[in-house]
Amino acid sequence: MTPDTSAIMEAYRSAGQAQVFAFYDRLSPEARRRLVSEAAEVDLGEVDRLVRTLVRSAGAHSLDLEGLVPAPYERLPSSGGDASAWARARAVGEEALRSGRVAAFTVAGGQGTRLGYDEPKGTYPVTPVRHHCLFQVFAEKLLAAGNRYGKPLHWFIMTSHQNHAATEAFFLEHRCFGLDPSRVHFFRQGRMPAVDFSGKILLESQGSLALSPDGHGGSLRALARSGALDLMASEGIDTLSYFQVDNPLVRCIDASFIGWHLARGSEMSSKTVPKAYPEEKLGHFCIQRGKLVVIEYSDLPVDLQRERDPVSGALRYEAGSIAIHVIDREFVRRMAEGPGGLPFHRADKKIATVDAAGADVKPSKANGVKFELFVFDALPFARNPVVVETARADDFSPVKNADGVDSPATCRADQLRQFARWLRASGVGVATDPSGKPNFSLEVSPLFGYDDETFKESWSRLAPKPEVVDGLYLGNTLK
Numbered sequence: 001m002t003p004d005t006s007a008i009m010e011a012y013r014s015a016g017q018a019q020v021f022a023f024y025d026r027l028s029p030e031a032r033r034r035l036v037s038e039a040a041e042v043d044l045g046e047v048d049r050l051v052r053t054l055v056r057s058a059g060a061h062s063l064d065l066e067g068l069v070p071a072p073y074e075r076l077p078s079s080g081g082d083a084s085a086w087a088r089a090r091a092v093g094e095e096a097l098r099s100g101r102v103a104a105f106t107v108a109g110g111q112g113t114r115l116g117y118d119e120p121k122g123t124y125p126v127t128p129v130r131h132h133c134l135f136q137v138f139a140e141k142l143l144a145a146g147n148r149y150g151k152p153l154h155w156f157i158m159t160s161h162q163n164h165a166a167t168e169a170f171f172l173e174h175r176c177f178g179l180d181p182s183r184v185h186f187f188r189q190g191r192m193p194a195v196d197f198s199g200k201i202l203l204e205s206q207g208s209l210a211l212s213p214d215g216h217g218g219s220l221r222a223l224a225r226s227g228a229l230d231l232m233a234s235e236g237i238d239t240l241s242y243f244q245v246d247n248p249l250v251r252c253i254d255a256s257f258i259g260w261h262l263a264r265g266s267e268m269s270s271k272t273v274p275k276a277y278p279e280e281k282l283g284h285f286c287i288q289r290g291k292l293v294v295i296e297y298s299d300l301p302v303d304l305q306r307e308r309d310p311v312s313g314a315l316r317y318e319a320g321s322i323a324i325h326v327i328d329r330e331f332v333r334r335m336a337e338g339p340g341g342l343p344f345h346r347a348d349k350k351i352a353t354v355d356a357a358g359a360d361v362k363p364s365k366a367n368g369v370k371f372e373l374f375v376f377d378a379l380p381f382a383r384n385p386v387v388v389e390t391a392r393a394d395d396f397s398p399v400k401n402a403d404g405v406d407s408p409a410t411c412r413a414d415q416l417r418q419f420a421r422w423l424r425a426s427g428v429g430v431a432t433d434p435s436g437k438p439n440f441s442l443e444v445s446p447l448f449g450y451d452d453e454t455f456k457e458s459w460s461r462l463a464p465k466p467e468v469v470d471g472l473y474l475g476n477t478l479k
Helices: 005-014 029-041 044-055 083-098 134-149 164-173 218-225 228-235 255-263 329-337 375-381 408-425 452-461
Strands: 068-070 102-107 117-120 155-159 184-188 191-193 203-205 211-213 239-244 268-274 283-288 291-295 319-328 344-349 368-373 386-389 442-444 472-474
Touching: 005 029, 044 344, 044 368, 083 134, 083 255, 102 134, 102 218, 117 164, 134 155, 155 164, 155 218, 164 184, 184 218, 184 228, 191 368, 218 228, 218 329, 218 368, 218 375, 228 329, 239 255, 239 329, 255 268, 255 319, 255 386, 268 375, 291 375, 319 329, 319 375, 329 375, 408 442, 408 452
Parallel strands: 102 155, 102 239, 155 184, 268 386, 442 472
Antiparallel strands: 068 283, 191 211, 239 319, 268 319, 283 291, 283 319, 344 368
């Protein structure tokens, strides 16, 4: 449906945002259509509310920390948790998987810019030997889980306007990595306009708005608006396994985690790892006024981050958030379509724009505000939220930076350590350094094994056993 140009221009004038069309008469017909289309995407009432509450309000930057205490979580058996409770949770999760109630959901709207890679981040090559990309790693984990539980999984992938076409083309080129294309679903993340410090919507150019993705919390709105929730309902899917695209170690389908979520009657559950050190850049699971919340590392005072239990010596605020969740389908719908919804956050940024004459402006300091939604802000609204510990070495090694912490090098090393652990657990001698990293390169496809148990099963079936040497690749045992 073609937007009504006159009606849209009048709406912007009435909202005090007429500057969006200041250069309309200079534009080509195609550029005019593009600008009107972008303008039609914006909810002016929402922008007005955000300007009043987050831009002009004196308390826009304040954060309430009153009554904050560390959140409890279900510890792994290796950390003192109840092994029988974990076994029961796994049984519940496995039954849900066999019943087809679970789907995977990947937030994949980013580019690999910080990696020096100008393509969709999910296409970044990440494995040690074959250099398979993030998307292929996840696809093989989903294939393996479908094979194990006898039920192929649906995979929902949220892209951005920037990378949607390239992502779809990549999957088409690679034939969805063996997945049934009818079970792989792409949809775009929403966008929000940036405003200046007086609340005026900024233009990126004379013919385009300064639009940016609405944050990972926008995934809930996108699931609803795209029709994905209705598709899930028609397929009998009521449980979503949520993870971000930058973490190849993630257990995309974790029966125990799913089971904890379902057995507790939770609407949204989260994984945690104990923080490696006080200032590690992870959010903190906390309880505030009886509600589960996540406080960003940049918002929790350093003295609280460093606070330790007087008896055990452990960090009090040790439960770190790693952006892995299980979410109930109808809870997503309620958060996306009901009153209130997730709160937006303000982020002051340097935003490329144009001046009153239409000349390009590249600011040297923050000149405007972007609005973002955070998915963990849904936790206080969820019934019976549960936080479950996971082993960092088996579930969390993101690729975020070109070098240093959370880089391709650290992720590759973590993958090698994981593969070496699986070999040793299967009785194979592997020489490693003190950190557990082998002194040679190897790779295990998730189709061979995606955890120590499935690896051991596949290894036991191999005859003869391959020589464990540099460049070893263990692939699909079914081929």
